Amino acid sequence: MPEEVLFKSESTQSRQEIADYLRAVADKLSAGEAVTLSAGSENVTLEVPDRPTFEVKAERETDKGGRNPEKSLELEIEWDENGSSAGKSGSLSIE
Template sequence: MPEEVLFKSEHTQDREAIASYLRSVAEKLEQGGSITLKAGSESVTVEPPARPTFEVKAEREGPADGAGELSIEFELEWDEDSDGSGGSGGALEIE
């Protein structure tokens, strides 16, 4: 299935600003509301279901000697026509 990017924003920020964005998303999830992403004239609103799939991934891209780029990715996934009741794997812990 081809991927369609509905919205993308990428820029360097300090850790406090990133934490603020993540808190805003967490609050919207707790409230059960929609999430609107905006940057300049672009925006998209999504409505995550009550139980989306939550994927967390730590990656290293680049040479095997460790001189590449590190990333942590947080992703919510759901089928547009589903209630989000799927998912598998062990419980996530963040320390």
């Protein structure tokens, strides 16, 4: 299925700034409110359903020579716009 990017933002921020941003998203999710993402003149508002799929991924990527390793932590919330959820059930913890 082709992907359409509705919003994208990438910037260097402190851990505290990232935590504050994630906390604001978490507050919106807890309250059942829409999440609006804004950067400059771009913005998108998303109505997240009650039971979306939550994916957590940690990766290490290197260039072709195996140099310049880069790690990433990806947090993804996804749902079918028709309302169905295809994710697995399971427990996740952060230590």
